Amino acid sequence: MDLRDVTVRLWVPRSQVALLVAMVESYESLGVVRIVDAKKALAEIYASPSFLDLLLDLLQDLSREGISVNVLEISR
Numbered sequence: 782m783d784l785r786d787v788t789v790r791l792w793v794p795r796s797q798v799a800l801l802v803a804m805v806e807s808y809e810s811l812g813v814v815r816i817v818d819a820k821k822a823l824a825e826i827y828a829s830p831s832f833l834d835l836l837l838d839l840l841q842d843l844s845r846e847g848i849s850v851n852v853l854e855i856s857r
Contacts (some may be wrong), residue, residue: 786827786851790854795822795850804839812836818823830857 789812793801802814805826812828828836833855841851 785830785857787830787833788854788856789826789828789833789840789852790817790856791824791826791840792800792849792851792853793822793824794849798822798824800848801843801850804843805836808835808839811839 798816798819801824805814810829811832812826815825815827817823817825824837831849837852840852844850
């Protein structure tokens with residue numbers, strides 16, 4: 782079992798950053814959001830490999846709800 786965190790780097794509109802943080806943090810242990818560049822609205826989410834699928838589902842659901850979430854990279 783691999784216990785290293787997975788990093789999901791993404792872009793979200795600046796006006797939606799707080800919502801992204803709230804949504805990820807509302808799921809206990811789903812991940813930790815770090816804003817890499819506030820001006821460019823680049824963020825990273827650190828997650829356990831066992832929660833990656835759930836995290837990606839959440840990001841896809843946000844996109845379906847009209848929040849532009851653009852996953853740039855997933856580092857394992």
